[in-house]
Amino acid sequence: MTDVPDFIVRNQTVRFTTDGLARLNDVWAAAGAPKNRLPADWMRLPTTNRLVNALLEKSTGKSHNWTDSEVRSVHYVKHGIGTFADIRLALAYAEYLDAKLALEVREVFLRYKAGDPLIADEVLSRATAEANEWVARRAMGRVVRNQFTNELHTRGVSQGREYAICTNVTYERVLGGPAKALKAAKRLPAKANLRDNLNVRELAFIAAAEALSVERMEEEDSHGFVQCHAATNASATVIGRAIAADRLARKKAK
Structure with a gap:
């Protein structure tokens, strides 16, 4: 699915697309799969809509009239596969699900961005x-x-x-x-x-x-x-x- 390295939080692999968007369904699973808090539920919230708009405005320099490709660069849904979103949205979603989970996701992501080689070793210890x-x-x-x-x-x-x-x-x-x-x-x-x-x-x-x-x-x-x-x-x-x-x-x- 991806050429971008995944990372593991609470023994759950959080997968990424080649464009670097995180699969929110994996974050949801890491939180224990709480009912009524699916990615689709969260994406419908007014607070999430404002966050998405702010992110689009920052990334495109436009306040409205975003193209489909611009929106997809921030988030999209692939039916039967899941909801994919910018890492900043993924962090916000993790916080919505569980504040402690959000801290864990943030820590792992920061280690990944810093090139911490131990992350690769941790992932490979679970790999085939x-x-x-x-x-x-x-x-x-x-x-x-x-x-x-x-x-x-x-x-x-x-x-x-x-x-x-x-x-x-x-x-x-x-x-x-x-x-x-x-x-x-x-x-x-x-x-x-x-x-x-x-x-x-x-x-x-x-x-x-x-x-x-x-x-x-x-x-x-x-x-x-x-x-x-x-x-x-x-x-x-x-x-x-x-x-x-x-x-x-x-x-x-x-």
């Missing part, structure tokens, strides 16, 4: 093994990738085409082809994020090559695209050959 693996892949790939691209940037490699060439030489030496070919082999759309679709082993191999590339660039004091590309190629080749040699040895041993 598959979800934990997916997050682990994302985190590992992101950390090493950032180190690699930061090193390229520091050493004068231009973002864009030169970054892509350095990345592709790693893919070619370690996984057997450039990003375009790997996406095609995995039947991914051209604009798909390849790293999000690599398995744990593939990511580990790429991470090892990029980490070694950073180390080599530091030791050789590489400068500019040509030298950094050469260092990346050399490091990726070492990792690729080591993987191939191990696979061949295991095959012969059978």
Whole structure:
């Protein structure tokens, strides 16, 4: 439903849309699902209407004549799914349901906005093994990738085409082809994020090559695209050959 991280309050997951709107039905469930206090009931209250209007005025700079898209940016109902609303409305709804709940929601949301890594760990402790693996892949790939691209940037490699060439030489030496070919082999759309679709082993191999590339660039004091590309190629080749040699040895041993 969403690419925006959810958070958990009172063992209830509060889900978000990709636009960052909270599902009020989840907040209602966290409050114990009180009768006659459903999101739809709250949305009909005059006080809620004034709050929505104030939020729309602040976000659009207009006092009336809001378009459907402007209203939907603040709240909307999807029949059979739930009521979705701006986090400020969600906090107001939580306070309407239960003052203590409102404080808990506010605290969790502030931790989320501050990037508190413990929130992610708390969510993952309740998640499936598959979800934990997916997050682990994302985190590992992101950390090493950032180190690699930061090193390229520091050493004068231009973002864009030169970054892509350095990345592709790693893919070619370690996984057997450039990003375009790997996406095609995995039947991914051209604009798909390849790293999000690599398995744990593939990511580990790429991470090892990029980490070694950073180390080599530091030791050789590489400068500019040509030298950094050469260092990346050399490091990726070492990792690729080591993987191939191990696979061949295991095959012969059978």
